[in-house]
Amino acid sequence: MSAKKNPRILVTDDEASIRSALREILEFEQYDVSEAASGTLALEKLQAEAFDLLLLDIKMKGMDGFELLEKLNEAGIQLPVIMLTGHGTIEMAVQATRLGAFDFLQKPPDLNRLLITVRNALDKGILVKENRKMRRSVPRLSEIIGESDAIRHIKATIAKVAPTDARVLITGENGTGKELVARSLHEQSRRSDEPFVEVNCAAIPTELLESELFGHEEGAFTGASSRRIGKFEQAHGGTLFLDEIGDMSLTAQAKVLRALQENTIVRVGGTELIKVNVRILAATNKDLRLEIQEQRFREDLYHRLNVIPVHVPPLSDRREDIPLLATAFLREMADKDIVFEGKTFSPGALEKLQRHEWTGNVRELHNVVERLGILSSGPEITAAEVDLLAGAVQRSATDGNQGMRDLLEKYPDFQSFKDATELIFVKYQLDKHQWNISQTADAIGIQRSHLYNKIKKFNLKR
Secondary structure (H helix, E strand, O other): OOOOOOOEEEEEOOOHHHHHHHHHHHHHOOOEEEEEOOHHHHHHHHHHOOOOEEEEEOOOOOOOHHHHHHHHHHHOOOOOEEEEEOOOOHHHHHHHHHOOOOEEEEOOOOHHHHHHHHHHHHHHHHHHHHHHHHHHHOOOOOOOOOOOHHHHHHHHHHHHHOOOOOOEEEEOOOOOOHHHHHHHHHHOOOOOOOOEEEEEOOOOOHHHHHHHHHOEOOOOOOOOOOOEOOHHHHOOOOEEEEEOHHHOOHHHHHHHHHHHHHOEEOOEOOOOOEEOOOEEEEEEOOOHHHHHHOOOOOHHHHHHHOOEEEEOOOHHHOHHHHHHHHHHHHHHHHHHOHHHOOOEEOHHHHHHHHHOOOOOHHHHHHHHHHHHHHHOOOOEEOHHHHHHHHOOOOOOOOOOOHHHHHHHHHOOOHHHHHHHHHHHHHHHHHHHOOOOHHHHHHHHOOOHHHHHHHHHHOOOOO
């Protein structure tokens, strides 16, 4: 049985004396302490290594404490943060709390107060990690929603393939849910308690992708002031999801192929061979066979990745899933935001959604459901509101442009169309601000007298 590790704390302050004093106190309490003399160095350390707590000075040269907190939030790096300052104000404390800091202490901190706060912050960090792990273990709201033949086939494939370490290539248009398939494969695998690390190959500049995947050593290139652990190492023992792999450069493809063949990597600027144990899942919206013909994708890498192919069809090819998806999205939103509570779809609304051309696939449907839930005037979302807020339906040859004709016949002139949308908007804003007239008027940028006139015009009641 391995020995219990001491909590790791990163002390960030541009004053060496403060860092030294805090290190001495914390190490006496059996904490494992590292130091960073600036916000930039702290960010690099936090990206490369795992820490349990950050002690962070607010006023520093260059990147200050508030900027670092914002960077951590953007990067999705989650750990308790205790802010330190010699010139504290109420405004600073409020801003620190808003950015997610656990507590706010004056420098020099009272020793007992500091140690109690550190213990409490570490305890909270443990609870957050356990809660996150529990949420992962609880089945989500139909991770892959649908009962069409295509979705049934995908679910059956996942059930068979997930317990193995076979590589899977997921194809499909943008917005069809390729990432959901990858996450479902991971969560049903033997690696489910280990990391799921995602890399969007299309979002990272070519010159940075190699460092992102394999990491780099200190001094490997300009700006590499400390060692960085890449995604392959971060995913060790778990799953690495290479999204939009069709956009990866040929140079990076060659290095990924070598990593898959040898199960080892070398950090940029390094020479050490590092063993990695990862399961690779890849996804693309491109036809990789065509990319191979055009010499933009390596054929040997394609065959390495395409052990199990899974194709996610566009939403237009599985319209019977649309009512299930729309209802599930609305229910999921209601769990998170009171605005959506009690909202349902009428049968006519679901029928309209089924006939809509979903060029953006499931992602577009999700956005439209959110729009309908917010802007609908009553608890039941109607077919007319789908026409108004989701766009005219132009699906089958038998329907022709019936959806557009219905919309134009319902609102034959510009003023009636404008009044209908204005009513929905004003009603939503009033409900959102609990019918506080002053707050609502300020929020939408009109005078209170004008808002009263609109309430009277549309005969709105609380």
